[in-house]
Amino acid sequence: MEEFQExxxxxxxxxxxxxxxxxxxxxxxxxxxxxxxxFLLTSCKxxxxxxxxxxxxxxxxxxMMGFRHLHIIDMDVIDLSNLNRQFLxxxxxxxxxxxxxxxxxxxxxxxxxxxxxxxxxxxxxxxGFYQQFxxxxxxxxxxxxRRWINGMVVSLLCYDEDGVLDQSSVIPLVDGGTExxxxxxxxxxxxxxxxxxxxxxLYPPQVTYPLCTIANTPRLPEHCIEYVKVAQWPKDNPFGxxxxxxxxxxxxxxxxxxxxxxxxxxxxxxxxxLVQGVVKNIIPAVASTNAVIAAVCATEVFKIASTSLxxxxxxxxxxxxxxxxxxxxEAERKVDCTVCSNIPQLVTVEDPSKMKLKDLVELLRESPxxxxxxxGLTTTVNGTNKTLYMSTIGAIEKMTKGNLTKSLLELGLKDxxxxxxxxxxxxxxxxxxxxxxQSDTEMK
Amino acid sequence: xxxxxxxxxxxxxxxRKYDRQLRLWGDHGQRLxxxxxxxxINATALGTEILKSLILPGVGSFTIVDGEKVTEEDIGCNxxxxxxxxxxxxxxxxxxxxxxLNPDVRGDYIDETAEHILSNTQNFFKNFTLVVATGVSExxxxxxxxxxxxxxxPLLVCRSIGFLGYVRLQIKEHTIIEAHPDSExxxxxxxxxxPALQEYLDGVNIEQLDQKEKNHVxxxxxxRYYLNKYxxxxxxxxxxxxxxxxxxxxxxxxxxxxxxxxxxxxxDENFEQAIHYANSxxxxxxxxxxxxxxxxxxCCTNLTQSSSSFWIMCAALxxxxxxxxxxxxxxxxxxxxxxxxxxxxxxxxYQKRAQQQVExxxxxxxxxxxxLGLSQETITESEVKYFCxxxxxxxxxxxxxxxxxxQKTNLDLTAYLEDPDSLIFYYVVxxxxxxxxxxxxAYPGQFEDQVExxxxxxxGVIGKLLSEWGYSHALRExxxxxxxxxxxxELHSVxxxxxxxxxxEVIKVITNQYKPLNNIFIYDGINCTSASFCL
Ligand SMILES: [Zn+2]
Numbered sequence: 001m002e003e004f005q006e007x008x009x010x011x012x013x014x015x016x017x018x019x020x021x022x023x024x025x026x027x028x029x030x031x032x033x034x035x036x037x038x039f040l041l042t043s044c045k046x047x048x049x050x051x052x053x054x055x056x057x058x059x060x061x062x063x064m065m066g067f068r069h070l071h072i073i074d075m076d077v078i079d080l081s082n083l084n085r086q087f088l089x090x091x092x093x094x095x096x097x098x099x100x101x102x103x104x105x106x107x108x109x110x111x112x113x114x115x116x117x118x119x120x121x122x123x124x125x126x127x128g129f130y131q132q133f134x135x136x137x138x139x140x141x142x143x144x145x146r147r148w149i150n151g152m153v154v155s156l157l158c159y160d161e162d163g164v165l166d167q168s169s170v171i172p173l174v175d176g177g178t179e180x181x182x183x184x185x186x187x188x189x190x191x192x193x194x195x196x197x198x199x200x201x202l203y204p205p206q207v208t209y210p211l212c213t214i215a216n217t218p219r220l221p222e223h224c225i226e227y228v229k230v231a232q233w234p235k236d237n238p239f240g241x242x243x244x245x246x247x248x249x250x251x252x253x254x255x256x257x258x259x260x261x262x263x264x265x266x267x268x269x270x271x272x273x274l275v276q277g278v279v280k281n282i283i284p285a286v287a288s289t290n291a292v293i294a295a296v297c298a299t300e301v302f303k304i305a306s307t308s309l310x311x312x313x314x315x316x317x318x319x320x321x322x323x324x325x326x327x328x329x330e331a332e333r334k335v336d337c338t339v340c341s342n343i344p345q346l347v348t349v350e351d352p353s354k355m356k357l358k359d360l361v362e363l364l365r366e367s368p369x370x371x372x373x374x375x376g377l378t379t380t381v382n383g384t385n386k387t388l389y390m391s392t393i394g395a396i397e398k399m400t401k402g403n404l405t406k407s408l409l410e411l412g413l414k415d416x417x418x419x420x421x422x423x424x425x426x427x428x429x430x431x432x433x434x435x436x437x438q439s440d441t442e443m444k
Numbered sequence: 445x446x447x448x449x450x451x452x453x454x455x456x457x458x459x460r461k462y463d464r465q466l467r468l469w470g471d472h473g474q475r476l477x478x479x480x481x482x483x484x485i486n487a488t489a490l491g492t493e494i495l496k497s498l499i500l501p502g503v504g505s506f507t508i509v510d511g512e513k514v515t516e517e518d519i520g521c522n523x524x525x526x527x528x529x530x531x532x533x534x535x536x537x538x539x540x541x542x543x544x545l546n547p548d549v550r551g552d553y554i555d556e557t558a559e560h561i562l563s564n565t566q567n568f569f570k571n572f573t574l575v576v577a578t579g580v581s582e583x584x585x586x587x588x589x590x591x592x593x594x595x596x597x598p599l600l601v602c603r604s605i606g607f608l609g610y611v612r613l614q615i616k617e618h619t620i621i622e623a624h625p626d627s628e629x630x631x632x633x634x635x636x637x638x639p640a641l642q643e644y645l646d647g648v649n650i651e652q653l654d655q656k657e658k659n660h661v662x663x664x665x666x667x668r669y670y671l672n673k674y675x676x677x678x679x680x681x682x683x684x685x686x687x688x689x690x691x692x693x694x695x696x697x698x699x700x701x702x703x704x705x706x707x708x709x710x711x712d713e714n715f716e717q718a719i720h721y722a723n724s725x726x727x728x729x730x731x732x733x734x735x736x737x738x739x740x741x742x743c744c745t746n747l748t749q750s751s752s753s754f755w756i757m758c759a760a761l762x763x764x765x766x767x768x769x770x771x772x773x774x775x776x777x778x779x780x781x782x783x784x785x786x787x788x789x790x791x792x793x794y795q796k797r798a799q800q801q802v803e804x805x806x807x808x809x810x811x812x813x814x815x816l817g818l819s820q821e822t823i824t825e826s827e828v829k830y831f832c833x834x835x836x837x838x839x840x841x842x843x844x845x846x847x848x849x850x851q852k853t854n855l856d857l858t859a860y861l862e863d864p865d866s867l868i869f870y871y872v873v874x875x876x877x878x879x880x881x882x883x884x885x886a887y888p889g890q891f892e893d894q895v896e897x898x899x900x901x902x903x904g905v906i907g908k909l910l911s912e913w914g915y916s917h918a919l920r921e922x923x924x925x926x927x928x929x930x931x932x933x934e935l936h937s938v939x940x941x942x943x944x945x946x947x948x949e950v951i952k953v954i955t956n957q958y959k960p961l962n963n964i965f966i967y968d969g970i971n972c973t974s975a976s977f978c979l
Contacts, residue, residue, distance in 0.1 A: 011520030017933040018606065021895065024922030025970045057940070060523050064489075064936035081463045084500055087545055111519075111527045180468055181948070181958070185972075217660070219787040220779050266788045272455060277467065284467040287500040288951070291493065291944030298937040299607075299969050309607075312972045320948050321624055322959045324611070326974040 006112070012037060015066050019306055030308050040066040041112070044305050047133040048072040049122060049149055051098035053285055054139025054176050056088045057294030059102055062137075063110040065302045070106075071133070073118035073125070074099040079246070085287040122149055123427070130171070131156055135301050137174040139294060141283065143203045144373060144425045146175065147339075150188070150196035151426040154340045157191045165191050172311075174300050176293040180284040183293035183318045186331065187300050187311045190340060194314060194331040197339035201368060202331075206281060221269040224261040225278040228254050232261075245280035254279060292318055338369060339426065344418065344433040345369075349408060352436050357389060357411060358404040364421060364432075372423040379419045381412050388419070408434070458502075458548070465501050472830070473955035474502065478548075480573035480954045483507045485558045485588070487538035489934050490604040491578040492524040493943025495542050498950060505550040506542070507572070510535035511557035521936045559584050562591065570595045574950055577601045582850060582878045589614055589846035598953050601846060602946050604939040605877065606930030607969035608870055611946045612979075613961050615843040615953065619738075619754050621830065622957040623837040629724040631774040631794075631836070634668045635682055636728055641793050646672070650699065659712040662782035662790050664725075666718035670695045671726060682727055689726065693719045714781035728770050729836070738840045739765060749816050753809075753823050756816075757831045758838075760809040764801065772801040772832045802829045841962050849979055855913045860977055864920065867966045867975040873923050876906035889928040899928045926970075938969045 006012075019036045026032075046067050048058045051074035062070055076098050078089045088105045089098070099117035106115050118125065122145060130136070130152050140146050150173065158169040173188040175196070188195050213219075214227040233243045233254065244250050255275045262270045276282060296316060303309040315331045336343050347363065349355050357377075364375040376390035388411060389403050390396045403411060413419075415436035420429040459466060466474055482503055484491050487510045495506055512518075512534045514525050524541040525534065535553035543551045554561065558580060561568050569575055569588075575597055577588060585601060592599045592614065599614040637645055645668040648661060674683060674692045683692045696719050700711045711719075731739070738744060739762040743755045765771060775798025777791045806828040813822040849855060860868035880888050880902050888898040903924050910917060945965060952960040967974045 010516035013517050013931075014521050014933040014935060017889070017929060017931045018935065021889075021929040021931075023929050024925050061937045061940055064521060064523055080457070080460050083546075084462050084465055084502070087496060087500055090544070091547070109523065109526065217783045217787075219782065219784055265784045267784070273459075273463070273466070276463070282464070282467065285464040286468060286948070287465075287497040288944040288948035291497050291947070292941050295937045295940035295944065296972065299935075299941070300972075302935075302937060309970060316972050320945065320958075321626065323961045323976055324945050324949070324965045324974065325976075326972075328972055 006041065008034075012066065015040075019308060023308070026308050027310055032308075036306050036308070037066060040305060041068055043069070044135075045069045045071070045133045046301060046305070047130070047136045048139065049136065049145070050074055050139040050141075051086075051102045051117075052076070052082065052139060052141065053085045053287075053290035054178065054294045054297070055098070056086045056102055057291050058137055058139050058176075058298055059088070059106050059115065061295050061298035062301060063106050063113045063115070065298060067301075067305070068113050070113070070115045071118060072099045072103055072115060073120065073122055074102075075119065075121045085285055085290050087287070122152075123424075127152070127156060127427075133171055135172050135174065135304055137176075137297050137301050139176050139297070141177070146196050147200075147425040148427055149173070150190075151339050151428060153188075153190045154195060155428045159342075172304050174297045174304070176297040178285065178289045178293050180286065181289055181319060181321045183289050184316060185293050185296040185300065185312070185318070186315045187304070188314065194333045195337060195340045198334040198337045199315075199331045200371060218261070218265055218267060221258070221262055221267055221271075221274055222278050224265070224267060224270055225254065225258040225275050227261060228257040229279055232257055243279065245276070251275055251279060289318070289320070292320075338430055344431045346433050346435050348435045348437060350437050352408040352413065352415075352434075355408050356405055357408065360408070361389060361404070364423075372421070372425055374424065376422040377419050378422075378429075379413065379417060390422075392424075462502060469951070469955050469957050473957050476955045477951060478502055478504050480504045481507070481571065482950065483509060483569060483572040483575045485509045485575065485577040486512070486579040487522070487524070487534045488579045488604075488939070489518075489522040489936055490602055490609070490939040490943055490946075491576065492522055492538050492542060493940050494576055494578070494600075494602065494946045494950070495538075496524070496545065497944055497947030499542055499545045499549045499551075501951065502546060502548050503954075504573075505552075506539075507551070508535040508539050508553040509556065509558050509561060510538070510553070511555060511560065517932070521934045521939065523936070557584075558588060562587055567595075569597060572597055573954055574598045574600065576946065576950065578603065582882045585878075586847045586850050589850075593845040593847070599846070600946055600950060600953075602942055603874060603878075604934050604942050605874070605927065606933050606935060607938055608874065608927070608930075608967065609938060609942040609969075610871065610874060610964055610966045611942060611949060611961065612846060612964040613843065613949055613953070614846045614963070615841060615960070617743075618841040618843070618953060618956075618960065620839040620841075620952075620956055620959055621754075621837065622834050623839055623959050624957065625837060628836070629729075630721065630778050631729070632664050632667075632721070632725045633728050633770075633773060634664060634671055634726060636770070637668075638797055641797070644790065644793055645669075659714060659781075660783035660786060661714060662786050663714050663718040663721055663780050664790065665786070666696065666715060667721055667725070670699070670718075683722075684727065689722055692726070693722045696722070712781070717780050731765055731771055732836060734840070735771065735836060735838045738838050741840065747812065747816060749818065751816065753813075753827060754831075756812050756818075756823060757805065757809050757828060759812055760805045760828075761831075761835060763808060764805060771835045772805065773798045774833060774836070775799070776833075798832065799829075802832045805832055839959055841960065843963055844979065852913075855979070857913065857915070857979075861915060861917050867968055867973065868977055869919055869923055870966050870968060871964065871977065871979075872906060872910065872919065873902075873927050876902055876909055876924075877927055879905050879909060887930075887932045889931040891931075895928055895931075899925055902928055935969070938967070941969065942967055 015037055020032050020034055022032050044067060046062055048055055051072050059072055077095050078093045078098055080094055082089060088102045093101045097119035099119050103115035103117035107113050153171050153173050156169055158166040170190055176185045209223055209226045214223045218224050238253050255272050258270045258275060300311050303311045313330055316328045319325045338345050361375055364370045364372045374391045376392060377388040379386055387400055389400045417434045419432045421432050422429045480503055482498060484495055487508050514529045514532055514534045514537055516530055518525050519527055524538050529537040533555040535555050539551050539553040575592055596616050601612045603610055645665055648665050650666060650669045683689045696715055738758055744758045744762055747759055773794060775795045777794060806825045809823045860866055888902045889895045906919060949960050952958045961976060962978055964979055965976045
C-alpha cells in the first residue's frame with residue numbers, strides 16, 4: 001500500500017487533522033480514520049465540467065484537497081480575455097484547448113495528481129463515462145449545459161420495483177455560477193434535493209430588446225448596436241458569413257454601422273467595448289468572485305466525498321458589492337419537475353382542432369417550465385413511430401416542416417397521447433402527455 | 445476621469461486582456477490598480493491566494509515579506525510553492541510562482557520576518573498603497589497595526605484555520621466616489637424643474653394629444669402633467685404619503701379611459717412607467733445620510749493645505765447643496781418608453797444641466813484650492829465631472845486601529861454576544877487562539893497527544909480574554925474543541941474562499957469604488973455561513 005503510506009507524509013497534515021480527529025460538528029455517523037484520506041488519494045473520482053474561470057480554480061482547489069483522480073471537460077480554447085482570471089493559462093497558450101493546458105499545469109505542480117482532460121462537448125460523453133464519478137462539479141456559464149448534465153445525473157438514478165431510490169446510483173452534483181461580484185454555489189443530490197430544472201426560474205432570461213424599439217424608436221446606444229446585429233448584418237451580409245463576435249473585422253463593421261445609426265438618431269455612447277458587450281452578450285467577470293465560488297464548491301465536494309461534514313443544504317449566494325455578504329437557503333424540489341419528478345408532463349390543450357403543431361413547439365420553447373431550444377417531437381400513432389417535427393437534422397426538418405401548420409387533430413393525436421420530446425437541454429427525451437380540454441371535438 | 449473614446453476601434457492588448465473586469469471598475473479603476481503597490485506579510489496559502497487575485501487583474505507591484513523556509517506542510521496547502529523548493533526561502537519561491545501569472549506585474553521579496561523589518565527598517569511599510577498580513581503573531585500584529593495607522597497605510601489582516609477564518613480591514617479614512625449601488629431610482633427633479641426643463645415638461649398637454657402622439661411621450665412628461673393636476677386639486681401640495689401617491693397614480697391610470705367612456709384596461713407602456721416612477725421620483729431625493737455626513741465632516745468644513753482634492757470638491761459641493769437644497773443632477777436617464785426624438789431631447793436637457801453644475805462646482809473648487817494656496821492643477825474638470833455624476837453615491841469610512849482592539853480591556857461586543865449562535869463567538873475563539881500561540885508558542889492541538897489538554901488551556905485563555913473585556917458569557921464548548929482539533933491545519937479551499945474575499949476588499953480600497961468591509965468578516969466553512977461586525 002504505497003499510497004496509504006503516502007497519506008502519512010507531512011504534506012497531508014492539514015487534511016489528516018480534519019479527517020482523522022473527531023469533531024463536534026462532524027456527522028454523527030462519521031468515523032475518523034486514515035482510510036478516508038486514502039480513499040480521496042487513491043480511489044475517489046471527481047469530474048469538473050468547464051475549465052474556465054471557475055474550472056481552473058476548481059481544479060487547483062480539488063488537487064490541493066487531496067483529490068487525484070480528477071477529470072476535466074471543456075470544448076473551448078484559450079482566448080486573451082481569459083487571462084485576467086483563468087490563472088492556469090499563459091499568453092503562449094492562446095488557441096490551445098483549455099482542458100488540456102489546465103490538466104498539464106496542475107499535474108506538473110501538484111505531485112501525484114492525475115488530471116485527465118477531455119477536449120470535447122459534454123454531449124460527446126456517454127452515460128458510462130459519467131457513471132464512473134463519485135461527485136460531479138460544474139463551473140459553467142451556460143444554462144443549457146447545466147440543464148443537460150443535470151438531466152444526465154438524474155437519468156442515472158435507479159429505483160427498485162417499489163420506487164425506492166438506490167442510493168448507490170446517486171451522483172451528487174455541485175454547481176457554481178458567477179457574474180461580476182455576485183455568485184452562487186449549490187449542492188444537488190439528484191432525486192433527493194432540488195435539481196437545476198426544479199429551480200429554472202432562478203436563471204434570468206438573457207436581456208433582449210423588443211424589435212419595434214430597435215427598429216423604430218431606438219433610444220440607447222445598445223438599441224443601435226442590436227439593430228445592426230439583427231437586421232443590418234443579415235441584410236447586407238458584408239462578409240458572406242454569419243456574424244462572429246470573436247472576429248475583429250466583423251465587430252469593426254458593426255461598430256461603424258452602429259455609430260452611423262446612432263448619429264442619425266442623435267444618440268451618444270456607441271463604443272467598441274459596448275459593441276463587443278452587446279454582440280457577444282458579455283458577462284463581466286473578475287478573478288476574486290471565481291476564486292470564492294469555486295472554493296465554496298470544492299469545500300462542499302470535500303464534505304461529500306469524505307462524508308465528514310453535512311454538505312450545504314442547498315443553495316448559497318454571495319455578493320461583495322457592498323461589504324461581503326453571503327446567504328444560504330434551501331431551494332425546494334418541484335413536485336412536477338420535468339426532470340426529477342418521474343411524473344409525465346401534462347400539456348393542456350384548449351382545442352386540438354385549433355392548436356397547430358407549431359403552437360405546441362412554441363409552447364415548449366417559451367413556457368417557463370420547459371424553456372427548450374429546438375424541441376424535436378416523436379410519438380406512436382397506430383402502433384408505429386412517427387416523427388412529428390425535428391429541426392436539428394436538415395433532411396428530417398424538410399420532411400416534417402409541413403406538419404407545423406397542421407392541427408393536433410389533423411395529425412391524428414389523441415387525448416392522453418404521449419409525445420417524446422428531445423432537446424439540447426436534456427440528454428434524454430422528456431415524455432409530454434397531451435390533455436385535451438374539449439375531448440368531444442375529437443370525433444369531428 | 446473616464447478616458448475619451450478612441451477614434452479607432454482597435455483595442456490595445458491590455459484592454460482586451462482585462463476586458464471582463466474593465467466592465468466593472470472601468471479604465472479609471474484599472475489605472476489606480478496598476479499604479480498601486482501591495483505588500484504581503486507571510487506567503488501562507490491564504491497569502492498567496494490573496495496575491496493571486498490581485499496579480500491576475502493587474503495590480504502594479506507586490507512585495508512579499510517572509511522569513512520562513514518552505515516546508516513539506518506548506519506544499520500541502522499552498523499551490524504557489526513547488527515540491528522541489530522545500531528548504532528554500534518561502535518569499536522567493538512564492539514570488540517566482542506568482543510572477544508567472546501576469547507579465548505586467550512586478551514583484552519582489554524580502555527574506556526577512558516582518559518583525560525584523562519593523563525594528564530595523566524604519567520607513568519600509570510606508571511606501572505601500574496597502575499591506576496585507578497573514579499568519580502574524582499577536583505581538584507583531586499590534587506593532588504593525590500601530591505603525592501603519594500612524595503612516596496612514598491601510599492594513600488587511602487575515603487568518604485561515606481549519607474551516608474558519610476572518611478578514612479584518614484597518615483603514616483610517618476611506619472615501620468612495622462610485623459605490624455602484626445595485627439599483628437607484630432616476631433623478632428627475634419633477635418637483636423643482638429648472639427653467640429649461642420646466643419649459644419642456646409643461647409644453648405638452650397630454651390630454652390634447654392623439655393616440656399616436658400619446659404613446660410616444662416620455663414618462664417624466666406624463667408624470668409632471670398629472671403632478672400639476674394633482675397639485676391644482678390639493679392646494680398646491682405634492683403627494684408625499686402613500687395614499688397621496690396612490691391618488692396620483694390613479695389619475696394616470698384613469699387617463700386610460702377612452703373617449704367613448706369604455707374602460708381601456710391596458711395602458712400604454714409609457715403610462716405604466718409613469719405610474720411606476722410615481723413611487724420614487726415625484727419628490728427630489730433628499731441628500732442621503734451617507735453624503736450629508738461627509739458634507740458635515742470636519743475635513744469638509746475645515747480645509748487645510750493638505751486637504752485632498754476629494755475634500756475640496758466636497759466643500760464646493762456643500763456650498764451648492766446649501767444654496768439649492770439638493771445634490772447636482774445626475775444627468776443620465778434610464779431607458780424609458782418614448783420615441784427617439786422626445787427621449788433624446790429630454791436626455792439632453794438633463795445632461796446640459798448636469799454639465800452646467802459641474803462647471804459651477806469646478807470653478808468653485810478651483811477657487812477654494814487657490815485660496816488654500818494650492819496649485820491650479822489640484823483639481824481637474826474631468827475629476828469634478830466624475831465626482832458630481834456620483835455625488836449621491838459618496839461614502840466615508842472611518843475605521844478603527846486593530847492595536848486598540850488587542851490592547852483595550854473594554855472591547856464592546858455586548859450587542860453581538862446576545863445571540864449564542866452568532867459568529868462573533870468565532871472571533872472570540874480566534875482571538876483566544878492567537879493569545880494561546882503567543883503564550884505557548886504552539887497551536888492548540890498541534891501535537892497529537894496534546895489535543896485534550898489544549899482544549900482546557902484554550903478555554904482558560906478565552907475565559908480570561910472575555911473577563912478582561914468584562915464579559916461572563918459562556919462559550920459553546922464545541923467551538924473551542926473544533927478549533928483545537930484543527931491543530932495547524934490550513935485547508936486550501938477555505939483559504940481560497942477567504943483569499944478571494946480579501947483580494948476584492950483590497951481592490952475596493954485601491955480603486956475607491958464599491959464599499960469595502962467595515963470592518964471584520966468572519967467565515968464559517970462548516971455551515972457555509974458568514975457575518976460581518978464593526979469592532
Ligand atoms: Zn427537479
